[in-house]
Amino acid sequence: MQIAMVLYDRFTALDIVGPYEALSRLPDVRVDFVAESAGPVRADTGFLALTADKALADVPHPDVVVVPGGPGTFAEVENEALLEWLRTADATSTWTTSVCSGSLLLGAAGLLEGRRATSHWLTLDFLPQYGAEPTGERVVPDGKYITAAGVSSGIDMGLTLVGKIAGDEHAQAVQLLTEYDPQPPYDAGSPQKAPAHLVEEFRTNSRFSLT
Amino acid sequence: MQIAMVLYDRFTALDIVGPYEALSRLPDVRVDFVAESAGPVRADTGFLALTADKALADVPHPDVVVVPGGPGTFAEVENEALLEWLRTADATSTWTTSVCSGSLLLGAAGLLEGRRATSHWLTLDFLPQYGAEPTGERVVPDGKYITAAGVSSGIDMGLTLVGKIAGDEHAQAVQLLTEYDPQPPYDAGSPQKAPAHLVEEFRTNSRFSLT
Numbered sequence: 305m306q307i308a309m310v311l312y313d314r315f316t317a318l319d320i321v322g323p324y325e326a327l328s329r330l331p332d333v334r335v336d337f338v339a340e341s342a343g344p345v346r347a348d349t350g351f352l353a354l355t356a357d358k359a360l361a362d363v364p365h366p367d368v369v370v371v372p373g374g375p376g377t378f379a380e381v382e383n384e385a386l387l388e389w390l391r392t393a394d395a396t397s398t399w400t401t402s403v404c405s406g407s408l409l410l411g412a413a414g415l416l417e418g419r420r421a422t423s424h425w426l427t428l429d430f431l432p433q434y435g436a437e438p439t440g441e442r443v444v445p446d447g448k449y450i451t452a453a454g455v456s457s458g459i460d461m462g463l464t465l466v467g468k469i470a471g472d473e474h475a476q477a478v479q480l481l482t483e484y485d486p487q488p489p490y491d492a493g494s495p496q497k498a499p500a501h502l503v504e505e506f507r508t509n510s511r512f513s514l515t
Numbered sequence: 516m517q518i519a520m521v522l523y524d525r526f527t528a529l530d531i532v533g534p535y536e537a538l539s540r541l542p543d544v545r546v547d548f549v550a551e552s553a554g555p556v557r558a559d560t561g562f563l564a565l566t567a568d569k570a571l572a573d574v575p576h577p578d579v580v581v582v583p584g585g586p587g588t589f590a591e592v593e594n595e596a597l598l599e600w601l602r603t604a605d606a607t608s609t610w611t612t613s614v615c616s617g618s619l620l621l622g623a624a625g626l627l628e629g630r631r632a633t634s635h636w637l638t639l640d641f642l643p644q645y646g647a648e649p650t651g652e653r654v655v656p657d658g659k660y661i662t663a664a665g666v667s668s669g670i671d672m673g674l675t676l677v678g679k680i681a682g683d684e685h686a687q688a689v690q691l692l693t694e695y696d697p698q699p700p701y702d703a704g705s706p707q708k709a710p711a712h713l714v715e716e717f718r719t720n721s722r723f724s725l726t
Contacts, residue, residue, distance in 0.1 A: 309563075317538040318693065320672075321563075325529040325666065328560040335562035344555070344566050351540045351546035352520075352532075353566035355555050404694075425694060442698045454694025456538065456670065459529075464700045475704035477713050482529065483615075483636060483665025485704030486697035487653045489675045492687035493696030502688050 305469070307335045308366035308393065310406075311345040311356045312386065314376030318455050320354070323370050326462030326497050329478045331469055339385040340385060341489040342390070348374045360389040365396045368465070373404025373424055390415065399465060402448050403458035407451040411436055419446040424454035425495050426506060458494075459484065518546045519577035519604065519661070522556040522567045522616075523597065525587030529666050530614040531565070536579050537673030540689045541681055545597070549574050551596060559585045564687055571600040579676070584615025592623040592718045596666065601626065608678060611660050614669035618662040622647055630657040635665035636706050637717060667704075 307327055315453045316413045320337075328335045339345045355475050369390070380386055390413040402410050402499045405427040410416050411434025421436040422428065422444045431438040443461045443470075444477035452461035463484070467475035492498035518538055520531050531548075539546045548566035550556045557564045580601070591597055601624040605611045613621050614640040621627050622645025630649040633639065633655045642649040653664045654672045656679075663672035675696070678686035703709035 315531050316536070321528050321532040324563060325527070328562050335560065338565060349546065351539055352548060353568075355564035355566065357564075374561065382712065421582055430559060437583045443700075444694065450587070456693050456695040459667065460698050460700060461578055467700060472701065473710070473713070476701045476709060477716075479699060479701050479703045480706070480709040481665070481717065482667050484667040484697075484699055485653065485708065486667065486695075486699065487671050488690060488695055488697065489654070489671060490683065490687045491679060494695055495691070497696065498687060498691040499684070502684070502691055505688075506632050 305330060305333050305368065306363070306366045307333060307368040307370065308363045309335060309367065310371045311337055311338045311339040311354055312376050312380050313346060314348045314374050315345070315372045316374035316404060316455055317347040317354065317407070319374060319458050320370065322458035323401070323403060323462030323465070325482055326459065326466050326478050327368065327370070329481065330466060331474070335394060336363050336366070348376065349513040353475060356487065360386070362401070364392060366393055367397060368399045369393050369397050371402040371406035371409050373402070373406040373408070373427070377405040377427075378409050381408055387413040398448060401461060401465065403461060404454050405454045407431065407436070408434070410449070416449065419449055420444055421446065421449070422453050423451065442481050464486030516543060516544050516579065517574070517577045518544060518579040518581065519574045520546060520548045521580065521582045522548055522550040522565055523587050523591050524557060525559045526556070526668055527615060528558040528563050528565065528584045529583035530583030530585060530669050531581065532678070533667060533669035534612070534673030536613060536693055537670065537677050537689050538579065538581070541677060542685070546636040547574050547577070555706060559587065571597070576609060577604055579610045580604050580608050580612060582596065582613040582617035582620050583616040584613070584619070584638070584665075588619050593621055598662050606616040609649065609659060612662065612672060612676065614672060615661045615665050618642065618647070619645070621660070621662070627660065630659070630660055631655055632657065632662040633664050636664065
Protein backbone atom coordinates (compact mmCIF):
# COMPACT_ATOMS: atom_id res chain seq x y z
CA MET A 305 0.00 0.00 0.00
CA GLN A 306 1.35 3.41 -1.01
CA ILE A 307 0.41 6.51 0.94
CA ALA A 308 1.03 9.99 -0.46
CA MET A 309 1.47 12.71 2.14
CA VAL A 310 1.12 16.05 0.35
CA LEU A 311 3.28 19.04 1.30
CA TYR A 312 3.07 22.63 0.11
CA ASP A 313 4.46 25.96 1.21
CA ARG A 314 3.11 27.06 4.62
CA PHE A 315 1.34 23.81 5.52
CA THR A 316 0.79 23.13 9.24
CA ALA A 317 3.25 20.47 10.36
CA LEU A 318 1.09 18.58 12.87
CA ASP A 319 -1.70 18.32 10.26
CA ILE A 320 0.43 15.86 8.32
CA VAL A 321 2.73 14.39 10.99
CA GLY A 322 -0.29 13.32 13.09
CA PRO A 323 -1.79 10.98 10.46
CA TYR A 324 1.71 10.00 9.25
CA GLU A 325 2.62 8.71 12.70
CA ALA A 326 -0.40 6.37 12.67
CA LEU A 327 -0.51 5.42 8.97
CA SER A 328 3.23 4.77 8.66
CA ARG A 329 2.72 1.90 11.12
CA LEU A 330 0.35 0.00 8.82
CA PRO A 331 1.66 -3.38 7.64
CA ASP A 332 3.37 -3.45 4.23
CA VAL A 333 3.11 0.29 3.80
CA ARG A 334 5.19 2.74 1.86
CA VAL A 335 4.76 6.41 2.72
CA ASP A 336 5.87 9.07 0.25
CA PHE A 337 6.00 12.72 1.19
CA VAL A 338 5.31 14.57 -2.06
CA ALA A 339 5.23 18.18 -3.22
CA GLU A 340 5.13 20.00 -6.51
CA SER A 341 8.92 19.71 -6.57
CA ALA A 342 10.98 17.32 -4.47
CA GLY A 343 13.01 18.94 -1.71
CA PRO A 344 12.45 20.67 1.63
CA VAL A 345 9.05 22.33 2.13
CA ARG A 346 8.69 24.92 4.85
CA ALA A 347 5.81 24.87 7.32
CA ASP A 348 3.66 27.85 8.30
CA THR A 349 5.78 29.14 11.19
CA GLY A 350 8.91 29.23 9.02
CA PHE A 351 10.81 27.31 11.71
CA LEU A 352 10.49 23.80 10.27
CA ALA A 353 10.95 22.10 6.91
CA LEU A 354 9.87 18.58 5.99
CA THR A 355 11.46 16.84 3.03
CA ALA A 356 9.33 15.91 0.04
CA ASP A 357 11.30 12.92 -1.23
CA LYS A 358 9.32 12.89 -4.45
CA ALA A 359 7.54 15.26 -6.80
CA LEU A 360 3.77 14.89 -7.26
CA ALA A 361 4.39 13.56 -10.77
CA ASP A 362 6.46 10.68 -9.34
CA VAL A 363 3.49 9.37 -7.34
CA PRO A 364 0.50 9.43 -9.68
CA HIS A 365 -1.52 6.55 -8.20
CA PRO A 366 -1.19 6.28 -4.42
CA ASP A 367 -3.68 4.09 -2.57
CA VAL A 368 -4.16 6.74 0.11
CA VAL A 369 -3.91 10.52 -0.23
CA VAL A 370 -3.49 12.75 2.83
CA VAL A 371 -3.75 16.52 2.37
CA PRO A 372 -2.85 18.83 5.28
CA GLY A 373 -4.08 22.35 5.87
CA GLY A 374 -2.39 25.53 6.94
CA PRO A 375 -2.29 29.19 5.93
CA GLY A 376 -0.78 28.12 2.60
CA THR A 377 -4.07 26.47 1.62
CA PHE A 378 -5.47 29.72 0.35
CA ALA A 379 -2.77 30.04 -2.30
CA GLU A 380 -2.97 26.36 -3.25
CA VAL A 381 -6.73 26.39 -3.97
CA GLU A 382 -5.68 28.24 -7.13
CA ASN A 383 -2.75 25.95 -7.92
CA GLU A 384 -4.12 24.01 -10.89
CA ALA A 385 -1.09 21.66 -10.95
CA LEU A 386 -1.85 20.46 -7.42
CA LEU A 387 -5.62 20.28 -8.03
CA GLU A 388 -5.10 18.27 -11.21
CA TRP A 389 -2.78 15.86 -9.36
CA LEU A 390 -5.45 15.47 -6.65
CA ARG A 391 -8.10 14.63 -9.28
CA THR A 392 -5.83 12.07 -10.97
CA ALA A 393 -4.72 10.48 -7.70
CA ASP A 394 -8.30 10.39 -6.46
CA ALA A 395 -9.47 8.59 -9.61
CA THR A 396 -7.66 5.44 -8.47
CA SER A 397 -7.21 5.97 -4.71
CA THR A 398 -8.80 3.75 -2.09
CA TRP A 399 -8.96 6.60 0.42
CA THR A 400 -8.74 10.36 -0.14
CA THR A 401 -8.33 12.30 3.10
CA SER A 402 -7.62 15.73 4.51
CA VAL A 403 -6.86 17.45 7.78
CA CYS A 404 -7.73 21.03 8.75
CA SER A 405 -8.15 23.45 5.84
CA GLY A 406 -6.82 20.70 3.55
CA SER A 407 -10.48 19.87 2.86
CA LEU A 408 -10.69 23.13 0.91
CA LEU A 409 -8.11 21.69 -1.49
CA LEU A 410 -10.18 18.53 -1.96
CA GLY A 411 -13.15 20.84 -2.47
CA ALA A 412 -11.36 23.04 -4.98
CA ALA A 413 -10.41 19.88 -6.90
CA GLY A 414 -14.13 19.11 -7.12
CA LEU A 415 -13.95 16.00 -4.95
CA LEU A 416 -16.38 16.95 -2.18
CA GLU A 417 -19.43 17.81 -4.28
CA GLY A 418 -22.53 16.61 -2.40
CA ARG A 419 -20.46 15.14 0.44
CA ARG A 420 -20.46 15.70 4.18
CA ALA A 421 -17.09 17.11 5.21
CA THR A 422 -15.27 19.06 7.87
CA SER A 423 -12.37 21.50 8.17
CA HIS A 424 -10.61 23.65 10.75
CA TRP A 425 -13.38 25.46 12.69
CA LEU A 426 -12.18 28.75 11.20
CA THR A 427 -12.48 27.48 7.61
CA LEU A 428 -15.65 25.38 7.90
CA ASP A 429 -17.72 28.09 6.22
CA PHE A 430 -15.70 27.81 3.00
CA LEU A 431 -16.88 24.25 2.34
CA PRO A 432 -20.33 25.05 0.85
CA GLN A 433 -18.76 27.00 -2.01
CA TYR A 434 -17.32 23.64 -3.13
CA GLY A 435 -20.68 21.90 -2.83
CA ALA A 436 -19.80 20.18 0.43
CA GLU A 437 -22.00 20.07 3.51
CA PRO A 438 -19.99 21.18 6.57
CA THR A 439 -20.38 19.23 9.81
CA GLY A 440 -19.10 20.03 13.26
CA GLU A 441 -17.72 16.53 13.79
CA ARG A 442 -14.02 15.86 14.30
CA VAL A 443 -13.56 13.04 11.78
CA VAL A 444 -16.05 12.80 8.92
CA PRO A 445 -16.04 9.72 6.65
CA ASP A 446 -18.23 9.88 3.53
CA GLY A 447 -17.58 6.99 1.18
CA LYS A 448 -13.86 6.82 0.49
CA TYR A 449 -13.37 10.42 1.66
CA ILE A 450 -12.38 11.22 5.21
CA THR A 451 -11.98 14.83 6.28
CA ALA A 452 -10.80 15.87 9.72
CA ALA A 453 -11.11 19.08 11.73
CA GLY A 454 -8.22 21.34 12.76
CA VAL A 455 -4.54 20.38 13.16
CA SER A 456 -4.46 17.75 15.95
CA SER A 457 -7.59 15.97 14.65
CA GLY A 458 -5.40 14.29 12.04
CA ILE A 459 -4.23 11.89 14.76
CA ASP A 460 -7.82 10.75 15.33
CA MET A 461 -8.34 10.54 11.57
CA GLY A 462 -5.15 8.54 11.09
CA LEU A 463 -6.08 6.01 13.78
CA THR A 464 -9.61 5.73 12.38
CA LEU A 465 -8.19 4.98 8.95
CA VAL A 466 -5.69 2.44 10.34
CA GLY A 467 -8.71 0.66 11.84
CA LYS A 468 -10.57 0.68 8.52
CA ILE A 469 -7.54 -0.63 6.61
CA ALA A 470 -5.94 -3.07 9.06
CA GLY A 471 -8.64 -3.74 11.66
CA ASP A 472 -9.37 -2.55 15.17
CA GLU A 473 -6.64 -4.57 16.85
CA HIS A 474 -3.88 -3.12 14.68
CA ALA A 475 -5.21 0.38 15.31
CA GLN A 476 -5.23 -0.28 19.05
CA ALA A 477 -1.62 -1.49 18.82
CA VAL A 478 -0.67 1.76 17.06
CA GLN A 479 -2.53 3.77 19.71
CA LEU A 480 -0.64 1.90 22.43
CA LEU A 481 2.74 2.32 20.72
CA THR A 482 2.17 6.06 20.26
CA GLU A 483 0.80 6.22 23.81
CA TYR A 484 -2.19 8.18 22.56
CA ASP A 485 -4.02 8.60 25.85
CA PRO A 486 -4.52 12.36 25.63
CA GLN A 487 -4.64 14.44 28.79
CA PRO A 488 -4.83 18.08 27.67
CA PRO A 489 -4.02 20.47 30.52
CA TYR A 490 -6.96 22.69 29.48
CA ASP A 491 -10.38 22.07 27.94
CA ALA A 492 -10.35 24.74 25.24
CA GLY A 493 -9.88 22.65 22.12
CA SER A 494 -13.04 23.60 20.26
CA PRO A 495 -15.02 26.81 19.76
CA GLN A 496 -17.79 25.27 21.89
CA LYS A 497 -15.42 24.68 24.82
CA ALA A 498 -12.95 27.59 24.65
CA PRO A 499 -13.53 30.92 26.35
CA ALA A 500 -15.86 32.91 24.05
CA HIS A 501 -13.55 35.93 23.83
CA LEU A 502 -10.75 33.76 22.42
CA VAL A 503 -13.06 32.35 19.75
CA GLU A 504 -14.15 35.87 18.87
CA GLU A 505 -10.55 37.09 18.75
CA PHE A 506 -9.60 34.39 16.23
CA ARG A 507 -12.71 35.03 14.15
CA THR A 508 -12.02 38.74 13.83
CA ASN A 509 -8.23 38.59 13.55
CA SER A 510 -7.56 35.14 12.25
CA ARG A 511 -4.05 33.75 12.01
CA PHE A 512 -5.47 31.74 9.13
CA SER A 513 -5.42 34.86 7.04
CA LEU A 514 -6.37 34.78 3.38
CA THR A 515 -3.11 36.35 2.28
CA MET B 516 12.98 33.24 23.61
CA GLN B 517 14.94 30.61 21.72
CA ILE B 518 13.77 27.01 21.63
CA ALA B 519 16.07 24.20 20.46
CA MET B 520 14.29 21.16 19.04
CA VAL B 521 16.85 18.35 18.90
CA LEU B 522 16.90 15.88 16.01
CA TYR B 523 18.95 12.71 15.61
CA ASP B 524 18.87 9.69 13.34
CA ARG B 525 15.74 7.54 13.87
CA PHE B 526 13.87 9.94 16.16
CA THR B 527 10.07 9.61 16.24
CA ALA B 528 8.55 12.49 14.31
CA LEU B 529 5.44 13.16 16.42
CA ASP B 530 7.62 13.27 19.56
CA ILE B 531 9.07 16.57 18.36
CA VAL B 532 6.35 17.94 16.06
CA GLY B 533 3.77 17.70 18.86
CA PRO B 534 5.55 20.11 21.25
CA TYR B 535 6.81 22.20 18.30
CA GLU B 536 3.25 22.88 17.17
CA ALA B 537 2.38 24.31 20.60
CA LEU B 538 5.68 26.00 21.51
CA SER B 539 6.17 27.64 18.10
CA ARG B 540 3.03 29.66 18.85
CA LEU B 541 4.53 31.37 21.90
CA PRO B 542 4.92 35.13 21.58
CA ASP B 543 8.35 36.40 20.47
CA VAL B 544 9.71 32.92 19.96
CA ARG B 545 12.40 31.57 17.72
CA VAL B 546 12.47 27.82 17.18
CA ASP B 547 15.63 26.15 15.90
CA PHE B 548 15.67 22.53 14.82
CA VAL B 549 19.20 21.34 15.59
CA ALA B 550 21.22 18.19 15.04
CA GLU B 551 24.85 17.19 15.25
CA SER B 552 25.20 18.44 11.67
CA ALA B 553 22.78 20.75 9.89
CA GLY B 554 20.71 19.13 7.15
CA PRO B 555 17.90 16.61 6.79
CA VAL B 556 17.51 14.07 9.59
CA ARG B 557 15.52 10.93 8.94
CA ALA B 558 12.85 9.69 11.33
CA ASP B 559 12.46 6.12 12.59
CA THR B 560 10.21 4.81 9.80
CA GLY B 561 12.63 6.00 7.11
CA PHE B 562 9.73 7.69 5.30
CA LEU B 563 10.20 11.23 6.60
CA ALA B 564 13.04 13.69 7.08
CA LEU B 565 12.92 16.95 9.02
CA THR B 566 15.49 19.64 8.37
CA ALA B 567 17.91 20.64 11.08
CA ASP B 568 18.56 24.24 10.07
CA LYS B 569 21.46 24.49 12.48
CA ALA B 570 24.14 22.32 14.03
CA LEU B 571 24.13 21.83 17.80
CA ALA B 572 27.22 24.03 18.06
CA ASP B 573 25.31 26.94 16.50
CA VAL B 574 22.75 26.97 19.33
CA PRO B 575 24.73 26.67 22.56
CA HIS B 576 22.39 28.53 24.92
CA PRO B 577 18.70 28.01 24.07
CA ASP B 578 16.12 29.03 26.64
CA VAL B 579 14.17 25.82 26.11
CA VAL B 580 15.49 22.40 25.07
CA VAL B 581 13.15 19.72 23.69
CA VAL B 582 14.53 16.21 23.18
CA PRO B 583 12.41 13.61 21.34
CA GLY B 584 12.63 9.85 21.64
CA GLY B 585 12.57 7.05 19.15
CA PRO B 586 14.48 3.87 18.38
CA GLY B 587 17.57 6.02 17.69
CA THR B 588 17.76 6.94 21.38
CA PHE B 589 19.69 3.81 22.20
CA ALA B 590 22.57 4.80 19.94
CA GLU B 591 22.52 8.41 21.12
CA VAL B 592 22.88 7.59 24.83
CA GLU B 593 26.48 6.82 23.92
CA ASN B 594 26.95 9.91 21.73
CA GLU B 595 29.17 12.03 23.93
CA ALA B 596 28.92 15.03 21.55
CA LEU B 597 25.15 15.17 22.01
CA LEU B 598 25.33 14.51 25.76
CA GLU B 599 27.92 17.26 26.21
CA TRP B 600 25.74 19.70 24.24
CA LEU B 601 22.78 18.78 26.47
CA ARG B 602 24.84 19.48 29.61
CA THR B 603 26.03 22.84 28.26
CA ALA B 604 22.58 23.89 27.04
CA ASP B 605 21.02 22.79 30.32
CA ALA B 606 23.48 24.88 32.32
CA THR B 607 21.75 28.06 31.12
CA SER B 608 18.31 26.84 29.96
CA THR B 609 15.06 27.94 31.57
CA TRP B 610 13.38 24.65 30.71
CA THR B 611 14.88 21.31 29.73
CA THR B 612 12.33 18.85 28.41
CA SER B 613 11.90 15.49 26.73
CA VAL B 614 9.27 13.33 25.12
CA CYS B 615 9.16 9.53 25.01
CA SER B 616 12.55 7.79 25.31
CA GLY B 617 14.17 11.23 25.01
CA SER B 618 14.25 11.24 28.81
CA LEU B 619 16.95 8.55 28.61
CA LEU B 620 19.14 11.10 26.82
CA LEU B 621 18.58 13.64 29.59
CA GLY B 622 19.36 10.83 32.01
CA ALA B 623 22.53 9.79 30.19
CA ALA B 624 23.66 13.42 30.28
CA GLY B 625 23.32 13.26 34.07
CA LEU B 626 20.45 15.74 34.25
CA LEU B 627 17.78 13.61 35.94
CA GLU B 628 19.72 12.47 39.02
CA GLY B 629 17.28 12.38 41.96
CA ARG B 630 14.39 13.68 39.86
CA ARG B 631 10.94 12.32 39.14
CA ALA B 632 10.63 11.63 35.43
CA THR B 633 8.77 9.65 32.82
CA SER B 634 9.39 8.04 29.44
CA HIS B 635 7.62 5.86 26.87
CA TRP B 636 5.94 3.04 28.82
CA LEU B 637 8.34 0.58 27.17
CA THR B 638 11.43 2.50 28.31
CA LEU B 639 10.31 3.61 31.77
CA ASP B 640 12.41 0.91 33.44
CA PHE B 641 15.64 2.39 32.04
CA LEU B 642 15.25 5.59 34.08
CA PRO B 643 16.55 4.30 37.45
CA GLN B 644 19.95 3.52 35.95
CA TYR B 645 20.31 7.29 35.50
CA GLY B 646 19.25 7.99 39.08
CA ALA B 647 15.75 9.10 38.10
CA GLU B 648 12.53 7.97 39.75
CA PRO B 649 10.08 6.75 37.09
CA THR B 650 6.45 7.76 37.41
CA GLY B 651 3.45 6.55 35.44
CA GLU B 652 2.19 10.11 34.82
CA ARG B 653 1.88 11.55 31.32
CA VAL B 654 3.63 14.89 31.90
CA VAL B 655 6.07 15.12 34.80
CA PRO B 656 7.47 18.52 35.84
CA ASP B 657 10.30 18.51 38.39
CA GLY B 658 11.88 21.92 38.78
CA LYS B 659 12.88 23.19 35.35
CA TYR B 660 12.73 19.67 33.90
CA ILE B 661 9.61 18.35 32.21
CA THR B 662 9.55 14.83 30.85
CA ALA B 663 6.60 13.38 28.94
CA ALA B 664 5.46 9.83 28.21
CA GLY B 665 5.33 8.23 24.77
CA VAL B 666 5.08 9.96 21.39
CA SER B 667 1.74 11.83 21.45
CA SER B 668 2.23 13.00 25.06
CA GLY B 669 4.51 15.73 23.74
CA ILE B 670 1.40 17.68 22.73
CA ASP B 671 0.21 17.69 26.34
CA MET B 672 3.73 18.61 27.48
CA GLY B 673 3.97 21.41 24.93
CA LEU B 674 0.66 22.95 25.97
CA THR B 675 1.59 22.62 29.64
CA LEU B 676 4.84 24.46 28.98
CA VAL B 677 3.10 27.17 26.92
CA GLY B 678 0.90 27.73 29.99
CA LYS B 679 3.91 28.00 32.31
CA ILE B 680 5.71 30.43 29.99
CA ALA B 681 2.90 32.60 28.60
CA GLY B 682 -0.03 31.94 30.92
CA ASP B 683 -3.19 29.86 30.82
CA GLU B 684 -5.04 32.09 28.38
CA HIS B 685 -2.32 31.91 25.75
CA ALA B 686 -2.16 28.13 26.14
CA GLN B 687 -5.92 27.91 25.72
CA ALA B 688 -5.66 30.01 22.54
CA VAL B 689 -3.04 27.60 21.20
CA GLN B 690 -5.25 24.65 22.11
CA LEU B 691 -8.17 26.26 20.29
CA LEU B 692 -6.09 27.11 17.21
CA THR B 693 -4.74 23.57 17.00
CA GLU B 694 -8.26 22.26 17.73
CA TYR B 695 -6.84 19.95 20.37
CA ASP B 696 -10.08 18.35 21.50
CA PRO B 697 -8.95 14.72 21.18
CA GLN B 698 -11.47 12.04 20.34
CA PRO B 699 -9.49 8.81 19.88
CA PRO B 700 -11.56 6.13 18.13
CA TYR B 701 -10.28 3.52 20.62
CA ASP B 702 -9.29 3.58 24.28
CA ALA B 703 -6.01 1.69 24.09
CA GLY B 704 -3.49 4.48 24.60
CA SER B 705 -1.77 3.19 27.72
CA PRO B 706 -0.67 -0.24 28.99
CA GLN B 707 -3.40 0.03 31.65
CA LYS B 708 -6.11 0.54 29.04
CA ALA B 709 -4.98 -1.53 26.04
CA PRO B 710 -5.82 -5.22 25.58
CA ALA B 711 -3.33 -7.16 27.73
CA HIS B 712 -2.12 -9.35 24.88
CA LEU B 713 -1.03 -6.27 22.89
CA VAL B 714 0.93 -4.95 25.86
CA GLU B 715 2.58 -8.34 26.23
CA GLU B 716 3.37 -8.53 22.52
CA PHE B 717 5.19 -5.19 22.62
CA ARG B 718 7.05 -6.14 25.78
CA THR B 719 8.36 -9.37 24.33
CA ASN B 720 8.95 -8.18 20.76
CA SER B 721 9.42 -4.48 21.13
CA ARG B 722 9.62 -2.22 18.11
CA PHE B 723 11.73 -0.04 20.37
CA SER B 724 14.54 -2.49 19.94
CA LEU B 725 17.93 -1.86 21.46
CA THR B 726 19.71 -2.25 18.14
